Amino acid sequence: MQGLADKLEWIQLSIAYAWPEIWLCISVVLLLFASLIQSNQNKWIDALALMAFLISLLLSALQFAESNTSMALFNGMLRLSDFSIYIKVLIDLAAVLTVFMSYAQQEKKGEYYALIATATLGAHLLCMSNHFVMAFIALELISLPSYALAAFGFQKKSMEAALKYFLFGSVASAIMLYGMSLLYGITLTLDFTSATFQQAVLYNQSYFLIISVCMVLIGFLFKLSSAPAHPWAPDVYEAAPTPLVAFFSVVPKLAGLSILLRFMQVLSLNGAASIRWYIIIGLVAMLTLTVGNFAALLQKNPKRMMAYSSIAQTGFLLIGVITLSEQGLHFMLFYATVFLVGNYLVFWYISFFEDRSISAIEQYAGTGKNYPFASIMLLIGLISLTGLPPTAGFMGKLFIFSSLWSSYESSEGMMYLLVFIVGLLNTVVSLFFYLKIPYQAFLKSESQVLIIKKSPLINLLGFILVMVLLGLFFMPSGLMGWLNRITFAL
Amino acid sequence: MHAYLLSLLLLIPLVGALLMLATPNVHRSLFRWIALGVSALQLIALVLILSHYNTSQAGLQLSELRPWITLDMGIWGILQSNYFLAVxxxxxxLVALSVIIITIAIISSWKIEKSPKGYxxxxLxxxxxxxxxFCAQDFLLFYLFFEFMLLPMFFLIGIWGGARxxxxxxKFFLYTLLGSIFILIVMIALxxxxxxxxxAELVIHSFSFIDMQQSSHIISNAVLDPQNNVTILGISARVWAFMLLFIGFGIKLPMVPLHTWLPDAHVEAPTPISVLLAALLLKIGGYGLLRIAYPIFPDIALQLSWLVALFxxxxxIYGALAAMASKDLKRLIAYSSVSHMGFVLLGLASVTPEGVAGAAYQMISHGFISAMLFLLVGVLYDRTHDRMIQNYSGLSSKMPVYFSFTLLAFFASLGLPGLSGFMAELMVFLGAFKSGSTNYLLHESFAIIATLGLVLGAAYYxxxxxxxxxxxxxxxxxLDNQLTDVDFREKLMLFPLAIFIIVLGIFPQLLLDYLNPFADAFTNTVIEGGKTIKVLLQK
Incomplete structure (x- = not known):
């Protein structure tokens, strides 16, 4: 048993490694203060928010540049590893891009950014969590601001969506909490990376364990918006402001993915587990892919379609959790990066067109002629999400499917092959709906008069994102070189 | 200098496309001149390439190898893909065919009114x-170009096409993407x-076709290692891989149960795009089988030759019958393409030098003939906007020049001696018959039944x-009663094609100088490769 002094010293030492999180806490407070003195049309709040997230991005990036070990912080509540730092960098990047997108947000800017910062902080903590209680708190720290943000459209529809989100979220949290308590009953510890936990799991390879783990998974899968915990996503995506949709479709997903990966890694006990967890995740992944892609086919609203698309993309991300190997992890992170960029690019232009009162897929008719540049950029984003060359989306798919094949090769588990085939065939289905917008944009002629508004700044950022997508296709080695540093150790 | 020629051939159109994007949309006629200029430069590059190519030597020439992606994959070794072009x-x-056909397609597009810039x-x-x-010798690079064709084609048909x-x-996009996903599966496995x-210490995973073709470069205990004999649902993994490639390229070829996208795409596409589709894109299916499926899986290819020949x-037969039943002239020609591509499969399946050279000859010859046929349909369609056969009769008196071009194209397509189609089909038949007595891959009945196709071809034409x-x-x-005969621009497109068809019919050696060394080497590789693997398995 450690003494209090030791614990305090540990906390004191940990602070040096928690600067991004501390800075986010400060930002929340700053932004809340800003909201007190704001009036409408305050551009300085945008600037403040942008600076806040840029600094936290910088702090995370610095951490990634220097650290190469994995260490426990705050009495083993958090664990800082290259993996979690990289996820943090991605999360901060997403937050920065969200601020860029939010230029059109008019009301209650201070609160808006403060809530985003809180959710970002929650995501930071979740991807470092090492402990069930910490994971729960971090999860709720993402969820509660998200419920409020979902209602930021201030319309009946967004209230309904927020309520739905809240109800789903609380039920998922409750189930997860119950699962955690069962696991505590089995293992007598809440620190799920500890040796005690692993030992107990090893001796209790039973149906009871499977049931408790599945309950915990519900909570994680809810954050991933993965089937069967996905039905909240389309409604929320449709009703929430577009920048937030982009935020929801990336940040909680990445945080949930990293905790899920860590959790599965523990449960697999380096291959010593007799329960084949990858079969459960494989089933979830296939279900997610199929539900997401097929439901997306029917959608008429671009944001709703993208909601299902992001559900389907979760299925691809889960492949990294199925393979559970170091290389699979690197490839999953590559895919996650590409997904982030492609997804933001698409939402960027969806919001661009929304600004020109184009909000249904049918209304995109003729945009290819009137906004050739924007439409081509949007097309490239969608192509990348489909996974066609010459975009990074293709490389991402190639890599994760390669890792899946390697797993199949070394173990000959039919599940790997099944996911491999279902995943690739789903690409064909996904093309069908990803092409819906370009189809309207380029193949149909306009039925209504389009408002022409030039905005070179938006197009510049879109262009940068496109260049990243093309660059990562032709030169994936640069990013992969960085990712290869990340170790798979707990 | 000649080491960069193939890259040059690729770069010219890409630079042209960039130039076009940068050109303001003021002078609409400027774009077609840029395109034509690009084609002219490509023709010059092609002549240089032909002059540097040594026909007496088999194997890859004018190679250009540059590292592209080298990726450390930890315990799995290194992923290596190269920018590897060679012919x-x-x-x-096929490259020569492409350059010529694209030039003609650009001339044929001269009157495109709807946003010429995009078109x-x-x-390009x-x-x-x-x-x-056609030049890539690295699977990843090949796949990149292969998929890269889809989007431009999708938009070219979808924006500039007909009513449907x-x-x-x-339909075109989905079919082809499904095919390319099958190819992707095999690519990852391969x-x-x-x-x-x-x-043995450091495994370098290579995408190079050359490495993939050598059985000594297969990693032992990999799924596709013949000695490992992995079975999936009771069928060997190598058979699966071959079948996936066969289906993937078969969709592109197109092979009969998978051909239904072709008539639709052809009927709706504008004339120049039909020309490109029939003359070039279909060839990629046959090329893929010759370059990838057969040499990499020789054991399975020999085992399943009867299946390839059957398809x-x-x-x-099916293509010919469907052509006979078509009421739309363009649909008729589309189905005749299906029928003619069947000869490619038959010649390939025989794995004899004659048959393989015949298959390749058929690809080139069909490239010229189908281009001419579609241009001729386009000539008529431009004037009347109608392609129904029943709506016309007695055109020979009104359009004599048009008639003579059509006569030549029809006869070439049905295989009249002295024209290119005859040489191709003759060699395919020689190969298919010979196979029955030399390498015992195909029964003679395949060739005998295929001859029926010639009769049917003659009948519908x-x-x-x-x-x-x-x-x-x-x-x-x-319909417009004042049908005018072909004008100068149309003659400019049709005349070179007619010349090529006649020259390739009378002097087959011109083309066979290129094809024969390839066909010999190919036959050897496949037969020897099949034997090597058999020996390995017996050990």
């Missing part, structure tokens, strides 16, 4: 992609089963000639 006796004629840009991107596909263009373009050097014969060109001059009432 051999099969690629070079010619897409055409397609141009680079097609040539790249949207349906046709989506590169993870292939190493570039025999070094070939089915395509020959002659019947069409009779219906459309002979008898009293008459066109359907509400």
């Amino acid at each position: 051999d006796g099969l690629s070079l004629p 010619f840009t897409l055409l 991107i397609l141009n680079a992609a097609v040539i790249g596909t 263009r949207e349906y046709a373009s989506i 590169y993870l089963s292939t190493q570039s050097t025999g070094d 070939g014969v089915i395509a020959i 002659l019947w069409t000639l009779q219906r459309m060109f002979f008898g009293q001059y008459h066109v359907k009432i509400n």
